[in-house]
Amino acid sequence: MLKIGKFSKLCHVSVRMLRHFEEMGLLLPERVDPFTGYRYYTASQLTTVSTIVSLQRMGLSLTAIGEILESSSTSQALETHIEACYQKKLKEAEKLQVQLWQLKAAGERLRRKEEIMKNYIVVAKELPSCQVASLRDTLSTYTEEGRLWEKLHAEIAPQHPKFATPPFSTATYHDAEYNEANPDVEVQVSVIGSYQDTGHVYFKKLPARLVASVTFTGAYDQITDVNITAMRWIEENGYRTNGTMFNVYHVGPGDTSEPEKWVTECCFPIAAK
CATH class of the missing domain: 1.20.5 (Single alpha-helices involved in coiled-coils or other helix-helix interfaces)
Incomplete structure (x- = not known):
């Protein structure tokens, strides 16, 4: 039989690890001297150690290895x-x-x-006063915004509204902070003339507003970079934010399913410091 040190050299496993295998019940010494406590192993147990180490390298836990070694099959x-x-x-x-x-x-x-x-080019511009049809609701997620647009147009369609040219369709996110769920969103489209409010759509006149404007083409994953650019510009040019930012969809998903053709204008209401 082999003392633990010699056994360790032959199987390339440290004595500390062999003792750990023993504690786990994976590899018990063939004999333990009752007086010295020396542990002795047999040559056949080298195969067991080799199996344990191989299974460890495959990613199996020592607990799973123990179940394998104990299995009758x-x-x-x-x-x-x-x-x-x-x-x-x-x-x-x-x-x-x-x-x-x-x-x-x-x-x-x-x-x-x-x-x-x-x-990204930031410009200060004044948006003129305009009449809009407005629908505001809490959504489950931001991806449901399209549902608001469908509802808005469906409710005002019987009145045959005349839309401004060029069209002015906006979305405003009213939450004080970013919410992954249940965002408070308001969509608006500019109209010409007077109309009656419906069950969910209200017609109102928006005042003229001074905004920092950034227009970009492509998918909406650019908006964070646009926001950063706009905030830097506002700070560097002596302005402060003066209201909730909103997006103007010049060309959006309702016009084309190709994101590279979308044209979005991010508007940040501002005022001089």
């Missing part, structure tokens, strides 16, 4: 645990792949960020 137990481990690692690999893609994309965005933000 070791091959079946091993197959079951390996399949479970495989599925777990597959999910982890898929998650890791997504994270790697996100990291790569984030790096590219950071490299382009300053250049992209320089391409």
